Amino acid sequence: MSERAVEALVDSVPETVHTAAPSFDEAFTLHHRAVFRAAYSLVRDSGLAEDVTQEVFLKLYQHLGSLQNGEHVRPWLLRVATNTALNTIRSRSRTGTREEEFVAAATVGSGGGGGPVGVEADYERRTEIEEARRALEQVKEPMRSCLLLKQQGLSYREIARALSLNEANVGSLIARGRKEFKRVYGKIGGRR
Amino acid sequence: MKRCLDEGLLQAYLDGELSHEQMSEAAAHVAACEACAGALAAAEGETAFFAAAFAPDDAVSVPTEALRSRIGAAVAQLEAGTEANHARTRGWNFGGFLASLSGLLNFTPQSAAAFAGLLAVVALAVIYFAVQRQTGKPSSFNRGEIARAGNTPPVAIPGAGKQTDEVKNANEDGTQPPKAGNVISVSARRSRGIRAERKPVTLQTKGPEVLPGEKEYQTAIASLEETIKLGGDATLRPAVRVEYERDLAILDSAIRETRRVAAQNPKDKDVTGFLMSAYQSKVELLTKVADQAQVAALGR
Numbered sequence: 001m002s003e004r005a006v007e008a009l010v011d012s013v014p015e016t017v018h019t020a021a022p023s024f025d026e027a028f029t030l031h032h033r034a035v036f037r038a039a040y041s042l043v044r045d046s047g048l049a050e051d052v053t054q055e056v057f058l059k060l061y062q063h064l065g066s067l068q069n070g071e072h073v074r075p076w077l078l079r080v081a082t083n084t085a086l087n088t089i090r091s092r093s094r095t096g097t098r099e100e101e102f103v104a105a106a107t108v109g110s111g112g113g114g115g116p117v118g119v120e121a122d123y124e125r126r127t128e129i130e131e132a133r134r135a136l137e138q139v140k141e142p143m144r145s146c147l148l149l150k151q152q153g154l155s156y157r158e159i160a161r162a163l164s165l166n167e168a169n170v171g172s173l174i175a176r177g178r179k180e181f182k183r184v185y186g187k188i189g190g191r192r
Numbered sequence: 193m194k195r196c197l198d199e200g201l202l203q204a205y206l207d208g209e210l211s212h213e214q215m216s217e218a219a220a221h222v223a224a225c226e227a228c229a230g231a232l233a234a235a236e237g238e239t240a241f242f243a244a245a246f247a248p249d250d251a252v253s254v255p256t257e258a259l260r261s262r263i264g265a266a267v268a269q270l271e272a273g274t275e276a277n278h279a280r281t282r283g284w285n286f287g288g289f290l291a292s293l294s295g296l297l298n299f300t301p302q303s304a305a306a307f308a309g310l311l312a313v314v315a316l317a318v319i320y321f322a323v324q325r326q327t328g329k330p331s332s333f334n335r336g337e338i339a340r341a342g343n344t345p346p347v348a349i350p351g352a353g354k355q356t357d358e359v360k361n362a363n364e365d366g367t368q369p370p371k372a373g374n375v376i377s378v379s380a381r382r383s384r385g386i387r388a389e390r391k392p393v394t395l396q397t398k399g400p401e402v403l404p405g406e407k408e409y410q411t412a413i414a415s416l417e418e419t420i421k422l423g424g425d426a427t428l429r430p431a432v433r434v435e436y437e438r439d440l441a442i443l444d445s446a447i448r449e450t451r452r453v454a455a456q457n458p459k460d461k462d463v464t465g466f467l468m469s470a471y472q473s474k475v476e477l478l479t480k481v482a483d484q485a486q487v488a489a490l491g492r
Binding site for chain 2: 024032036040041042046049053057058062128129133136147150151155168170171172173175178179
């Protein structure tokens with residue numbers, strides 16, 4: 001490429017472009033792992049976690065203009081990721097396919113090497129996760145989001161920012177959410 | 193700290209969210225207060241229990257490239273959907289929107305060079321792949337499919353590329369070579385029975401059969417091309433335009449080659465994968481130029 005062409009390209013890039021907010025591409029590079037893992041921790045399925053991640057980044061694409069501060073992007077993404085993942089779980093449990101899939105996955109997944117013991121252990125683990133998710137659904141907002149965002153490694157300040165809360169209340173909300181979760185889980189699963 | 197810790201403070205202590213001073217006060221209190229020590233132990237247990245159920249699983253691998261390409265395609269599709277509105281309501285908050293995306297879309301010399309390199313690799317891979325397929329499988333299967341798509345006389349499968357393009361070009365011009373038309377209707381009748389009777393009529397203007405997922409790319413590409421047209425010649429300086437047109441030609445030939453192979457092996461996921469990635473590259477190239485076009489349009 002000639003020098004002139006290079007100048008032409010540089011000239012045509014607007015000056016106002018690079019502010020504190022990251023570009024979409026940068027945001028993807030920096031945060032897609034956290035978003036995918038946050039989604040996966042809830043949906044427990046790679047394909048679904050990919051769907052959730054895509055939805056989250058499409059929302060980011062549409063809202064990037066309103067996220068002026070680069071620091072706000074990660075908490076925002078994780079909040080949208082956990083909400084989207086919960087919605088995904090909800091809509092799937094409505095269709096009633098989930099349990100069947102778990103059974104099928106447990107049977108097929110560990111059929112090769114694990115033998116009957118592996119199948120049982122896997123099934124039990126999936127049942128536990130299933131019960132934990134159902135318990136989580138009954139924890140009220142904003143306690144549930146506080147719990148989940150804490151779980152994703154956000155600081156109290158980031159959680160407060162993502163959920164528009166007073167930072168001083170985040171600790172209490174996490175504590176209450178956790179107790180509520182344990183109470184409901186005890187009822188559902190009868191474990192612990 | 194004399195008073196007992198409330199649940200919020202206890203949690204903040206557990207999460208390491210207190211200031212240094214508060215931290216040491218809380219630690220001193222917990223050491224002295226049995227009730228608070230008990231509450232802290234319970235909170236720790238519950239936290240661990242919750243974490244076990246919803247921990248981000250570090251063992252699960254993150255499909256970065258798959259995500260990048262599918263999100264890129266989804267964004268392109270989204271753009272395609274909104275392009276029409278943009279054209280109607282010009283100037284709609286587009287400045288800030290573009291600014292926020294500029295990192296992705298900057299047509300810088302470095303990215304252009306990198307892109308050209310990438311294109312060359314993709315095109316080579318695609319063509320190599322296409323040739324491999326061609327020689328490996330003298331595909332007699334699916335001839336009906338191809339004929340039905342109106343592209344290729346069924347007898348000419350080996351080395352059909354040239355003819356395919358000729359026929360296709362002729363179709364695009366709106367003229368139907370009578371010879372090809374005859375072959376199509378004969379073979380279609382033979383292989384498809386009654387349903388095929390109506391086919392030759394509609395096929396004369398219709399292009400090749402659209403593969404799943406291809407339509408989205410085509411829509412996105414059409415919309416991007418529209419945007420680029422709106423920008424006019426001022427979008428790119430002549431030297432850059434030459435680069436762009438060369439890259440576009442490479443991509444188009446890659447798409448054409450893979451498409452041809454994909455039409456013969458519609459169930460081969462590798463081929464369709466190649467085709468989609470060629471489309472993806474084209475969408476990316478067009479997006480960059482379309483961005484420049486929009487910047488140029490805004491500057492007027």
